[in-house]
Amino acid sequence: MNKWLVTATLALSFTVGLAQAAGNAEDGKNKSAVCAGCHGAEGNSPLNPVWPKIAGQHPAYIEKQIKDFKANKRSDPMMSPMAAPLSDQDIADLAAYYSSQTIKTGVAAADKVEAGERLYRAGNADTGVAACMACHGPSGAGNPQANFPAIAGQHATYVEKALKDFRAGTRTNDASKMMQGVVERMTDEEMAEVAQYIQGLSR
Structure with a gap:
């Protein structure tokens, strides 16, 4: 222990040393429609408890997980293909939006x-x-x-x-x-x- x-x-x-683009929450909201199918419009994934709530999560953590799915450092048959076409700015915007929401x-x-x-x-x-x-x-x-x-x-x-x-x-x-x-x-x-x-x- x-x-x-x-x-x-x-x-x-240590501070996380990740170079990150500045995310825009409003742009992230506009880009989040495809995410909402699993995570819900506000990030509380109401349909299936195996899909994580991402509302209110730290933006840097959200960014890291999406980038890890994109780079195959973390694998999931649903998330990996969803992350693949996202740009760094897309990821930053989505992180900014979902981090601004309130978890239930x-x-x-x-x-x-x-x-x-x-x-x-x-x-x-x-x-x-x-x-x-x-x-x-x-x-x-x-x-x-x-x-x-x-x-x-x-x-x-x-x-x-x-x-x-x-x-x-x-x-x-x-x-x-x-x-x-x-x-x-x-x-x-x-x-x-x-x-x-x-x-x-x-x-």
């Missing part, structure tokens, strides 16, 4: 929220699982300087899938393999519990 907390602390000391917080399952909160805030010292809040913050707002995403209010289904993808090595676009290191000792039940807690967490 201490190893990952130290790594997170070191990462927090969900409701955590009552039978999992207590254990999920314990994992989120304290981790599991017995197995070396780090606390989620070490990087994502007490309220799940993330850290834009370190490009750690906001996760509060995210669909539990999506969070659980993301954790399992990191553990399985099918998602590897995390900085310095931090997420892969955190989840390698997590059980399926722990992932389900913390995902439920995150779904009901308000920023």
